[in-house]
Amino acid sequence: MGREWEQHDEVEVDATPEQVWEAIASGPGIDSWFMGRTEVEPGEGGSVRTDLGGYVMESEVTAWEPLRRFAYRGDEGPDGRFVAFEFLIEGREQGGTVLRLVTNGFLPGDDWEDEYDAMLKGGAMYFATLVAYLTHFPGRTATPITVAAPMTSDARAVFDRVPAALGLAADPAVGDRVRAAPDGLPAIDGVVDFVNPDAIGIRTRDALYRFIAGFRGPMIVTHHLFAEDVDRTGTEQAWRAWLARLSA
Template identity: 80%
Template structure:
């Protein structure tokens, strides 16, 4: 069996088409809201390469109209699996922009439902993170931090308490904590679904994710100057390990 899917997202943001394009169609822009680290070879026929913890995903750019349209599609695997993204940009008066995203593809096998559910939840989180970036951090470049926790108990269930939040946090809840070995986090919950908790501070977008068939993952975007990515990833890896003990 398997399933074809198509997901539509749309938002109007207080950013220009040029700023939106920089966020979605350049490596530093994607690093400021998407997973892992991204390199983009521009132009139709170019590539989008995203590295997540040593696992690289590569796609071919199928549409390249600066400030208007950007699309890319992953290679199809032998079982038919692929995923494609298409961004449509429409400038509005007073410098705002309507951004539309169509995510489509095919998930093979009889167990596609769980993967599809995880993909929908993850897609909602990344689109919300893109909107947060365009709303609060436009023009700034983040250091992306992506770390997997150890296998073991459901660490994600322990994350809210570790961040000084209730067991069922809601958008708008405030948190102020000082994780061991890391800078203090003083911010607001800006995204929640059953598998994701997001926190925004003046200098960061923190994302805690219940992984699909893998441990809890942190996928943060840090806008402060001078972030040591390797040491910061080590500190978050240790934080997740303590949480799993």
């Protein structure tokens, strides 16, 4: 058994079609809102390769129509598992751009429900992060930071400590102010811009911070830093130490 699934998202942003295309169809653009580091080989039959720090997701480009349509599909597993993405861009005469995203795939097995729920929540967070990028940082590119917490017997408990560690209420809401000074890291002064049961997002003037519960694994931070001259290695080490303290 298993489940075929499909998710539709749509938004209108002030960014130009060119800015939207760069965000969804180039490595530096995808790095500015998605996890890991991505390389895009352009053109139909090309590839999208996302390195998550040891695990690499490989996809084939199935549609390449600059400023209009971009689609790719992940390699299919032996059990039929796959995920595919299709982005549709429509410029508006009065300005702005409509972006539509269709995500679909197949989840194998009889216990697909939990994974399906996690994928929907994760997809919602990443689409919201893409919208935040196009709304607040169009035309800029970020240094991506993706770090996992140490494995523990109760990974969920680590995520549940995040609000207190950031000076937030136990159940933060979109719009809550954030002023935190994580040890060894720049101060965070911004606003909560995304919340669901598995993720908390914070936007500052030069960053998008994302804290994710993780599915059947450790908590993850996946941040996008738009400041210049970011020391990526040093910043990842500092967030790894922050997660270790949170997990202790």
